[in-house]
Amino acid sequence: MRMSPVRIALLAGVFLAAATGSIGFAGVARAEEQWSYICDDIEEPEQVGAIGSGHCEASNGAPSAGPIKQKFRLHKRGVAPKPGMTAVCEGATKDAYGEASLPAKVDGFGCYVYEN
Incomplete structure (x- = not known):
């Protein structure tokens, strides 16, 4: 399965934001509790x-x-x-x-x- 360049760029952006702490995944987990x-x-x-x-x-x-x-x-x-x-x-x-x-x-x- 080939991924489009747009999808690759989007996934790279999400990964970079998560790695730098820009996205609060821990906050999302707490919201469910x-x-x-x-x-x-x-x-x-x-x-x-x-x-x-x-x-x-x-x-x-x-x-x-x-x-x-x-x-x-x-x-x-x-x-x-x-x-x-x-x-x-x-x-x-x-x-x-x-x-x-x-x-x-x-x-x-x-x-x-x-x-x-």
Whole structure:
């Protein structure tokens, strides 16, 4: 398989940028480690938000008690053949994304919930 000169130049540029540290590959890896919680159930109250309850667990450094101060995901434990549910909580303000009280519950602010 022959590579075009344009593709070779592009790959060389990417390699050079990575070698000099211009591209933050480590930052990309950290971005995937978003705070998350998993609970037995997720409810959607009338207000915009989500409440996870029952045997909640934190991962990726998410706090187990107190305010949650960054965007996070809230997952429902799936039991086959039911689909799982996920809430992505983006916060009501810059400092208020949710409140954790593990293992009992997690309140999320500014969330949208979807089935996966």
